[in-house]
Structures are given as C-alpha cells and as structure tokens.
Amino acid sequence: MFQQLQDYLFQYKTVAIPGVGTFEVIDRPASLDVANQLLLPPSYAIQFSRQAAVPRHQLQALAAGFDNNAESAEAALSQFGTTLQQQLQQAPLAWQGVGALEWSGSQVQFVPTTVDGMLSAVPAQRVLRENVTHTVLVGEQEMRYTADEYEATLQQDKPRDWFLIIGWIIALVSILFLLYHFYLNNWAPHASGLRQKPAVSEMPVQYK
Numbered sequence: 001m002f003q004q005l006q007d008y009l010f011q012y013k014t015v016a017i018p019g020v021g022t023f024e025v026i027d028r029p030a031s032l033d034v035a036n037q038l039l040l041p042p043s044y045a046i047q048f049s050r051q052a053a054v055p056r057h058q059l060q061a062l063a064a065g066f067d068n069n070a071e072s073a074e075a076a077l078s079q080f081g082t083t084l085q086q087q088l089q090q091a092p093l094a095w096q097g098v099g100a101l102e103w104s105g106s107q108v109q110f111v112p113t114t115v116d117g118m119l120s121a122v123p124a125q126r127v128l129r130e131n132v133t134h135t136v137l138v139g140e141q142e143m144r145y146t147a148d149e150y151e152a153t154l155q156q157d158k159p160r161d162w163f164l165i166i167g168w169i170i171a172l173v174s175i176l177f178l179l180y181h182f183y184l185n186n187w188a189p190h191a192s193g194l195r196q197k198p199a200v201s202e203m204p205v206q207y208k
Contacts, residue, residue: 001061001080008061015058018081020088020108021050032124041119044097048110052081107146140199 009015009023016022018076022045053205059070084101085108087093092102099112107194 002095003074004062004065006095008058009098012057012061016052016053016054017084018052018078019085019099020052020081020201021052021110022049023110034122037124038121039124040121045112046112048099048112166191 005015005017011026013027014022026047028043028045029044032038033040052185054074056070059073059077060074062077063070066076084093085103088101088103088108092100094100097113099110102109104110177205
C-alpha cells in the first residue's frame, strides 16, 4: 500500500496513515540567493504531523483498489497503520521519496528525504548594458537619450534653474527695500500729491 499512498500524497499534497500521522507536501517557489548570486529552482519539502485524521476523499481514492468499496479501503488502511507502527517499534523504515520513519519513546519520528529538484540553480548576475537609449518627453517632443546623455542634459539645465532662483530673490529683495523706504518716509496713499486740491483765488469784481 506504500505505493498507493505515495501516489496520493504527491497528487493531492497530503496523506494520512492511522496510528502514524499525516504527511504533507509543501511547495517552495523559486528564490534568489543574493549572497551567492544564484537563482534557486522550485522545490518541495515533506512536512509531518502526528495527527492522522483520514479525509473521505483519500478513502474514496484508495477504494479503487478494493472494488470501489470505501469501507474495505478504510479497514485495510487502518490495518496497514497498525502493522507499520509495530514494524517501526522493531526497526526504522525508509519510505522512498518521502523520508525515514522510526519509533522513539512512544511515538513516531520522521526525517524527510532531502529533495534535489530536477532543475539546478543558475547564476543570477546583474547585466549592465551600455549605451542603451531611453525615450524621454521634453516639452511636447519625445527625445531618445542614453543614460550619459540624459545626465549631461540635466547638468546643463541646472545653471538655468539657479539663474531663475537668483532673479526671483533679487526681485523680492527689491520689493522689500521699497516697502522699507516708504515706511521710513511715512508714506501713505492720501499723502500723494495727486490727491491735493489746488487753491482757487477769487477774481476782483470790476465796475464799469
């Protein structure tokens, strides 16, 4: 029955054996080993739990070897678990492709098999491409620059920015100076000469 249980395990990612425990396949995605500059391929690991609740789906799958009789499959699986437990009390057992089982104290111990994936690690080095052009929007026109050319363009634009900033600073200082000058001279809008009324002299009356 080991082969049927192993087929079920790798197809449905979990299998339970009464009296022994539950085995689960844990998929590990590809990962990046930054220190060694390697891209590690996908792999899997077998995780073991001493809880052995047999799902109904597993019994239905095993029933195919017992004339589709789920009750017979359940009885055979239970007997298999009891026999396996007795065997482990006598000597360790290696389950090919899964791991090693042994009896320690009053429970089962499991050591998973080291899995070497079909794919090997590949170098993961940063590729630097020289003189690669990029499209940059300048105003309403698209321009193509290399990284060095674009950096040089930014350096050329920096003096223009400084001139603009300096111009604004000079304008602001000038305005503040004028306001300060008017303040010292007690300037007020109604003091402007434009608001003064001209003096009107009366003409003498002449008699004929």
